[in-house]
Amino acid sequence: MLDNPNSDYRILTLADLPAYLAGLPDIAAMLGGGTADWRCEDVADGNLNSVFLVDGPAGGLCVKQALPYVRVAGESWPMDVRRAFFEVSYARRMAPFVGSLAPAIHHFDAAQFIIVMEKLAPHIILRSALIAGAHHPRVPVDVADYIAAASFHTSDLAAPFETKAADQALFAGNIGLQRISVDLVFTDPYVIHERNRVTVPLAGWAAAFRADIDLKEAVTRARLAYLTHAQSLLHGDLHSGSIMVTATETRVIDGEFALIGPSGFDIGNFIAHYVMAWFAKPFHGSGPAETARFRDLLAADILVFWQRFEAQFLAHWRGFAGAADGLPASHFADPVAAARAETMRRSYVADLFRDAVMFMACKIIRRVLGFAQIADFLVIPDEVVRAQAQAAALAFARSVLLHPARYGDIAAVVAAMPRFEGAGLDPAPTRLL
Template sequence: MAQGKAGDYRILHEAALRDYLAGLPDIAALLGAEPVSWSITEVGDGNLNLVFIVKGDRGGIAVKQALPYVRLVGESWPLPLSRAHYEYLALSRQAQLAPGLVPTLLHHNETLALTVMELLEPHIIMRKGLVAGTQYPRFVDDITTFMARTLFFTSDLALSAAEKKEAIAAFAGNHALCKITEDLIFTDPYRIAVQNRWTVPYLNQFAASLRGDMNLHVAVSRLKLKFMASPEALIHGDLHTGSIMVTDDQTRVIDPEFAFYGPMGFDVGAVIANLLMAYFASAGHERSPDERRAFEAWVLGTVEQVWNEFARKFLDLWRADARGDAYPATLFAGETGSARLEAERKAYMQRLFGDAVGFAGAKINRRIFGLAHNIDFELVEDPRKRAVSEARSVGLARALMVDTAEFPDIASVTTAARELRTWMPEFATG
């Protein structure tokens, strides 16, 4: 990891980036040829950063540089460059715990807020593949391994109290990114906020309903408190299908700049929410009736498998690698103690499932009424069709958040989604 003098930060556009990389012997050797011949393309389509693909005659790399503001908004919304440091820390830890499921780190410069990583090719952003109706057979095994291992091994179940507190402290400074989540996910969609937007006029009444629904306000406030006050494990913090790159046989999790110690259910719920949105949005991408039926069945099956496989793997780790200070083995000795601990493990997972269900609902609402939307819906050109898919999603989101107890298992979630898939809001039939 390289560092420079305070105040040396500068935004590296193509010429400056070429010169910088040419001064890194290992990187230059990986790329090959003369720097003047390297191709450099800025491909960042996210909300915060610059992302470059650099290729030479021997190989390629990806370069990510944080900007001192929110790229989606501009300089009127400043943001600390330190988020690049936390992303680097998170990627380093995730690489240890879930090897092969995050990109390889090649270089980091804390002063420039710049990280060089392996070029993931021919991987694509999973969200783009889902819009196209592509199924990914490796995804369930890979993402559940990633979540089970990164969450379990950074929790009190695997760490001593001292180790856990030091780990929390290492990420505590990432509060500016946490604040974005606290506002954009848990607060703004439920009040009048200048950056909110939705599919008008069709969702106007739905937006007004979010602002006036006190039961929903209580539910989202409880989730916000859980997010702020429950440092259960090192969470990715932004684990949506735009932060996952895939091929048919590989999965890589990217962009953990929102990482901090928070509730495990937030990551699990984010994955579930984004799959559910892909399911509902699928109708808007149809060119003929029912042409995506097989894809939609796969998506709902994947939702169920994501939770079931995650829970199985997490419990297996707990049974085999529980070296943390929580649930000390000396308190659960003998056959009776072992049975009681196993019952407690299952109760723990049921509470985690409830958290994931609630967070999934909150993640859906923010993508429909908040600042940052997703292409699952946005690429549906017909606004009425788009709004139908969004309205169905909102109906499920409210139920997940307000009536969480009505969803005892993941099959009840997919059943509700399947039922809503055929529901038509008034604006679509009038």
């Protein structure tokens, strides 16, 4: 299934790219013309991989290669190139469920760990749009549809258990990137670690989180849920940097963190980045009126996203007529039992919500106190101002983890955000917020 990653692997450079693509007749035909006609560009801006865009007379393509180390960290942090295999496996598994909400995969080179896929243009990264204050109302609906379809159809609710077992057997091999998630999301932010990139004025918050045993207990529950709740096939890194948008199109990209895990993880990750965009917004240079307007839109997006997810997930389930082991149709056939099945569906979705809110909070904390910082905050030039925006997000996340009963529905989550705005650089006063 996997070639030995050490055999023929070599890093593809911008200079080598045309010759490489010319060796793939179907791909060359999609570009049209010959190598002299192709314009190639290095556009890597994620943390892990090489990414090139290529344009020819007949069309454009995106070429992505997994590097044997973490690109932003350099060769001192090695990383298994087979993650490209898992990204392609994930994309192929998703395709029937999510259609055009993910880019088309045209070619996978299993020796070089290179993926050739649809070039997304004029799509931009959702994170950039959020920072620029450009609202994309389709995105929460589209991403809700994506996650609802993925998390229903790859679960035991939608298939005989053998289907998920096959996914489990395959994606259990994707340990290189799971190691990143386990360390960077669930462990490092709560200890002193050289990888953590904490803004200096947030030192008090970081120390408070390291000492907060209630918080670490809550995070342990989240980590154990991540490690042991094998509910559905997840994207595993579904944030605003993994979504490309135009006014009319949404594409979820970069599924290399794919794993079988708790369905609430992708949901919470997506919400977390809207929450952080909301906390960062006042410091992105727009005036108070525009800030208020855009924040209202972000808050509405979060509500729309969850409501759409819930409706779509339930619609998939109610409409499902195939064989599945999770809730066997034979047990819930008569009208009374069918009514109870509906109660159980709603209870299942309520569990997903609780998980999602828990993971949302973990995702906020790791983006502020951990290694992989996000541009939403990094573009704020003044370190103290940036830390104040981040502290508000931290205070919110801490409250969510310590007091989950206060966040029993999506309206409560959204309504609570403004209360944490003035949290400030001293973590103590907001302890019980």
